[in-house]
């Protein structure tokens with residue numbers, strides 16, 4: 001699995017096998033993560049407030065997505081602004097938790113590098 005696949009599958013950046021987030025998805029705890037990777041022991045929150053920077057990733061992602069949706073529907077499909085915003089708001093509501101999670105996944109993948117032998121050398125806590 002390469003880095004991009006690992007980001008989108010939301011797996012541990014060190015071993016690319018363990019899940020970052022607790023499964024199954026629970027709507028009351030949408031950002032519930034394992035304390036450490038269950039395969040290699042990599043901490044998923046290395047320090048308090050670690051994911052503060054992920055907020056900027058979700059902000060940039062959401063901003064470009066809004067421009068893309070409204071821009072393409074109004075310019076290429078000739079939709080009215082009301083129609084475009086109905087689609088936009090629906091897309092935002094449906095992708096809300098996914099965007100927050102993918103932002104965290106991108107953030108930890110930038111910080112923690114891949115170790116092909118992570119499984120044989122788990123981090124002990």
Ligand SMILES: [Zn+2]
Nearest residue numbers: 012015037040
């Ligand atoms: Zn791992």
